[in-house]
Amino acid sequence: MKLDLSFYIREDVVQISRELLGKTLCTNIGGTPAEAIIVETEAYAGITDKASHAYKGRSTKRTEIMFYEGGHAYIYLCYGMYSLFNVVTNVANIPHAVLIRGAVASSGTDAMLKRTNRKKLTADLLIGPGKLSKALGLHFSLTGVSLLGDTVWIEDRGIIVAPENIFATPRIGVDYAAEDALLPYRFVAKQDFNVF
DNA sequence: CGAATGATATACT
DNA sequence: GTATATCATTCGA
Numbered sequence: 001m002k003l004d005l006s007f008y009i010r011e012d013v014v015q016i017s018r019e020l021l022g023k024t025l026c027t028n029i030g031g032t033p034a035e036a037i038i039v040e041t042e043a044y045a046g047i048t049d050k051a052s053h054a055y056k057g058r059s060t061k062r063t064e065i066m067f068y069e070g071g072h073a074y075i076y077l078c079y080g081m082y083s084l085f086n087v088v089t090n091v092a093n094i095p096h097a098v099l100i101r102g103a104v105a106s107s108g109t110d111a112m113l114k115r116t117n118r119k120k121l122t123a124d125l126l127i128g129p130g131k132l133s134k135a136l137g138l139h140f141s142l143t144g145v146s147l148l149g150d151t152v153w154i155e156d157r158g159i160i161v162a163p164e165n166i167f168a169t170p171r172i173g174v175d176y177a178a179e180d181a182l183l184p185y186r187f188v189a190k191q192d193f194n195v196f
Numbered sequence: 197c198g199a200a201t202g203a204t205a206t207a208c209t
Numbered sequence: 210g211t212a213t214a215t216c217a218t219t220c221g222a
Contacts, residue, residue, distance in 0.1 A: 061204085062203085077203055078216060079201070086217085129217070
């Protein structure tokens, strides 16, 4: 069942990050459908979070998507070659977002392998935000697309990640955020989804 | 460990 | 309008 607006507009972005573990991320881009189970997320808590692009309410043409109502995709180009995929949460004008950092392929793997120029399915194909976006076809030009539409969306397939399999750790690659880089806003699901 | 790689934000003229 | 520093990263030595 596709997650609806009420899931995204809640105010606790950290809670949403945790709940996204085990959900299925679906894309239908360029006529090639693909699905993956989310296993790693990071929360970006808007204006109070130095690691967020919207820290202190900074709003620019790039970051304006984060100020939208929850349920939109904020996709942005980093390091010149990798698109990073985020889920916007909370109500309009509160720039909270969840970075999808890793997933496990569950369907449409042929298309993913083709996009990433690989021959064989490996466990780390979708681990890492850059690789995940590339494999699923999430180009940064798609930023702002609604997750309630039929291009990119998230479904609840009834997969439950046990609390003892969820680990909270500091975020990756945000050392510039000083003390906020130490916040335990990253969530990893350590569970065998048996996709091989 | 370090290069690749380009849009974007910011600080200038 | 133009210049330059800066990245929510990855891959190959």
